[in-house]
Amino acid sequence: MMSAPRPVSPLLAHCPPGLPRAAYVEPDWFAREQSTIWARNWVMAGRVSDLPVGRMRAFSLAGAPVLICRDGQGAISAFHNTCRHRGAELCHTEREMGKLITCPYHAWAYAASDGRLVSMGPATPTDDFLKAENGLQPVSHLIWNGFLLLDLSGRAVLAPDAGTDALNAWPMERLLTGHRSSRLIACNWKVFWENYSECLHCPGIHPELCDRVPVYAKGIMARDEVAQPSQSGTRLKAGTQSWTPSGAPCGPLFPDLTEAQRLSGATFVTLWPTGYIVAHVDHVRAVRLEPLGPTQTRLTAEWYFAPETLDQPGFDAAHVASFAQTVLDQDAEATEMNQRGLASPAFTQARLMPQEYEIHRFHQWVRQAMESA
Numbered sequence: 001m002m003s004a005p006r007p008v009s010p011l012l013a014h015c016p017p018g019l020p021r022a023a024y025v026e027p028d029w030f031a032r033e034q035s036t037i038w039a040r041n042w043v044m045a046g047r048v049s050d051l052p053v054g055r056m057r058a059f060s061l062a063g064a065p066v067l068i069c070r071d072g073q074g075a076i077s078a079f080h081n082t083c084r085h086r087g088a089e090l091c092h093t094e095r096e097m098g099k100l101i102t103c104p105y106h107a108w109a110y111a112a113s114d115g116r117l118v119s120m121g122p123a124t125p126t127d128d129f130l131k132a133e134n135g136l137q138p139v140s141h142l143i144w145n146g147f148l149l150l151d152l153s154g155r156a157v158l159a160p161d162a163g164t165d166a167l168n169a170w171p172m173e174r175l176l177t178g179h180r181s182s183r184l185i186a187c188n189w190k191v192f193w194e195n196y197s198e199c200l201h202c203p204g205i206h207p208e209l210c211d212r213v214p215v216y217a218k219g220i221m222a223r224d225e226v227a228q229p230s231q232s233g234t235r236l237k238a239g240t241q242s243w244t245p246s247g248a249p250c251g252p253l254f255p256d257l258t259e260a261q262r263l264s265g266a267t268f269v270t271l272w273p274t275g276y277i278v279a280h281v282d283h284v285r286a287v288r289l290e291p292l293g294p295t296q297t298r299l300t301a302e303w304y305f306a307p308e309t310l311d312q313p314g315f316d317a318a319h320v321a322s323f324a325q326t327v328l329d330q331d332a333e334a335t336e337m338n339q340r341g342l343a344s345p346a347f348t349q350a351r352l353m354p355q356e357y358e359i360h361r362f363h364q365w366v367r368q369a370m371e372s373a
C-alpha cells in the first residue's frame with residue numbers, strides 16, 4: 001500500500017550540546033564574533049525612507065564607525081566614518097549635507113557621491129600627496145525591500161535559504177514606519193536568537209501569543225513538527241487575521257498575498273545575525289539587533305504600514321504595535337533571565353532538545369563562521 005509522502009520532521013534525532021559558556025560572557029569571544037560574523041554579513045541599518053534626503057547619519061557596524069549619506073536626489077552612499085587626514089569622525093550623530101562631506105576638524109571636503117577628496121581646507125600639501133589616494137573608504141550597501149543593508153567586508157551574500165524572496169508579495173518599498181521602539185537588553189545577542197528559534201518557552205512566557213497562534217501553545221513553531229499534522233490551514237486563532245490587539249486587520253489587506261500567506265497570518269524572514277522581518281496581512285514588522293558587548297544588546301523594533309493605512313482617521317500605530325511589543329518584552333525578560341544564569345561558573349554549555357533544531361542550526365552557523373575566518 002502506498003502512503004502519501006509526509007513532510008520530513010525537522011526534529012533532531014539527538015540532544016546536542018550548545019556553545020560553550022565563553023560564547024556568552026567573554027570579551028575575547030565577542031571581539032572575534034564582531035570581526036568574523038558581524039563584519040562579514042549584511043547588517044540592517046533601518047529603512048531608506050527613514051533617512052531624510054540631504055542628511056548624513058553615523059552608524060555603528062560591527063563596532064566600526066560608518067557614515068550613511070542620502071543626497072538631495074535620494075541616492076545612498078556609505079563610507080567609513082573617519083577622515084583621511086588625521087582620522088577624525090566626520091559625523092557624530094546626524095547632520096545636513098550638500099554635495100560635500102566636510103570634516104569638522106580641518107575642513108577636508110569629500111564628494112558625497114563617491115568619497116573623492118575635493119579640497120583640504122587651509123592645508124597646502126606638497127607633490128608627494130596624491131588627492132586620488134585619499135578619498136573616503138566606501139562601505140558596501142544594498143537596498144533590499146526598502147531596507148538599507150551594510151556590509152563591512154564587501155563580500156557578504158544574502159543567503160537564499162533565509163527566504164529572501166519570501167516578501168515578494170508585499171509592497172515593501174512603499175511601506176512607511178509608523179512606530180518604533182528601542183531598548184537595551186542585558187543579554188548576549190546570541191541568547192536573543194536562541195530564544196527566537198524555539199517555542200518550548202511559548203506556553204510559559206507568551207499567554208497572549210499562544211491564544212492567537214494555537215500551535216505555539218503546544219511548544220512548537222510549525223505544524224510539520226506535529227506527529228499528526230492538523231488539516232487546518234490556518235495558524236491563527238479562528239476569527240483573527242493579524243498580530244494586532246483585537247486580531248482584526250488594522251487597515252486594508254495587502255492585495256497580492258497568496259491564500260497560504262493570508263491564512264498563516266505571519267511570514268517570517270530571518271537574517272542572521274542582524275534581525276528578522278515578520279510580514280502580516282495588513283502590516284509588516286522588523287526587529288534588528290546591535291551587539292554592544294558580551295552581555296548587552298540593543299533591540300530596535302519597527303512597524304511598517306501602507307500610506308493608506310496610516311492615513312485612516314484616528315489610526316493609532318502604537319496601539320497596533322502593542323500586541324507584538326508585549327511578546328517582545330516577554331522575550332526580552334526571558335533572555336535577560338537566561339543571561340543571568342549563564343554567568344554562573346557552574347554553567348558549561350546547554351543541552352539542546354530535539355525541538356531546538358533551529359538553535360542547533362544557528363550554533364553550527366556561528367561555529368562555522370568563526371572557524372572559517
Ligand code: FES
Pocket residue numbers: 083084085086087088103104105106107108
Ligand atoms: S582630521 Fe579631518 S580634516 Fe583633519
Ligand SMILES: [Fe+2]
Pocket residue numbers: 195196201202205206331
Ligand atoms: Fe518568545
